Amino acid sequence: MLADLMAGAAADAADRERLKPLEAVRAEALARPAAIDALAALAPSDRVKIIAEVKRASPSRGDLAEIRDPAQLAVSYETGGASTISVLTEGRKFKGSLADLEEVRRSVALPVLRKDFISSPYQVYEARAAGADLVLLIVAALDDATLASLYALITELGMTALVETHSEEELHRALALGAQLVGVNARNLSTFELDRDLFGTLAPQIPAGVIRVAESAVLSPADVRHYRAAGADVVLIGEALVTGDPVATLAEYLAV
Numbered sequence: 001m002l003a004d005l006m007a008g009a010a011a012d013a014a015d016r017e018r019l020k021p022l023e024a025v026r027a028e029a030l031a032r033p034a035a036i037d038a039l040a041a042l043a044p045s046d047r048v049k050i051i052a053e054v055k056r057a058s059p060s061r062g063d064l065a066e067i068r069d070p071a072q073l074a075v076s077y078e079t080g081g082a083s084t085i086s087v088l089t090e091g092r093k094f095k096g097s098l099a100d101l102e103e104v105r106r107s108v109a110l111p112v113l114r115k116d117f118i119s120s121p122y123q124v125y126e127a128r129a130a131g132a133d134l135v136l137l138i139v140a141a142l143d144d145a146t147l148a149s150l151y152a153l154i155t156e157l158g159m160t161a162l163v164e165t166h167s168e169e170e171l172h173r174a175l176a177l178g179a180q181l182v183g184v185n186a187r188n189l190s191t192f193e194l195d196r197d198l199f200g201t202l203a204p205q206i207p208a209g210v211i212r213v214a215e216s217a218v219l220s221p222a223d224v225r226h227y228r229a230a231g232a233d234v235v236l237i238g239e240a241l242v243t244g245d246p247v248a249t250l251a252e253y254l255a256v
């Protein structure tokens with residue numbers, strides 16, 4: 001399934017590249033005002049921080065919310081106290097788009113993450129051109145050479161990579177890259193199985209100074225408390241925020 005998602009995202013990017021070649025997107029990326037410092041926004045603190053996600057649907061959970069106005073949702077995330085906004089830009093299974101990210105960028109002052117299945121420099125330039133400050137890299141989907149070159153490009157463009165892992169081996173590959181922001185996804189993107197305890201198993205192996213992000217399956221304050229107790233500096237939340245009242249839910253989760 002992860003391979004299908006990667007292939008689909010790459011095919012869609014190739015279609016866009018036919019309309020707008022790499023050089024044009026690169027020029028747009030370089031013309032953008034500097035990216036916001038996401039490492040500062042997500043730095044460990046005495047309170048848990050939240051990356052709040054704009055997410056309409058997913059292959060594992062189906063349709064979650066219509067979200068006619070992603071910018072308005074992002075503004076409520078900002079009002080509610082989120083530290084960063086994640087925007088799913090994958091179109092086939094998650095029903096997102098780069099236009100969603102552009103609208104969100106225009107409406108909030110927080111860092112914005114491009115959450116997608118990234119495998120090429122073109123997609124990284126697109127992210128920056130749309131105003132992204134962070135880009136997701138999924139270790140399971142990339143070989144070491146590709147991972148290293150995409151990581152270098154993201155950094156060179158002034159952005160931050162959120163490097164996502166789902167096993168000890170992947171965590172070590174992320175750390176070998178020098179990643180400063182490491183995510184542990186409770187959901188296996190190949191089988192869609194959930195393992196809420198994986199974060200607690202891997203967190204002790206993440207060195208001090210690296211920001212630890214627990215991703216997926218936060219549906220209650222108890223889940224936030226669970227990840228926080230296991231060492232999460234940040235939790236990344238989608239479903240619970242798009243299906244509930246975002247401001248009230250954030251307040252509840254930030255108070256744990």
Ligand SMILES: O=P(O)(O)OC[C@@H](O)[C@@H](O)c1c[nH]c2ccccc12
Nearest residue numbers: 185215216217218236237238239240
């Ligand atoms: O909706 P949830 O269970 O709160 O999960 C959010 C986020 O972690 C999830 O959307 C996600 C984590 N890693 C990804 C990689 C690609 C697409 C989506 C994801």
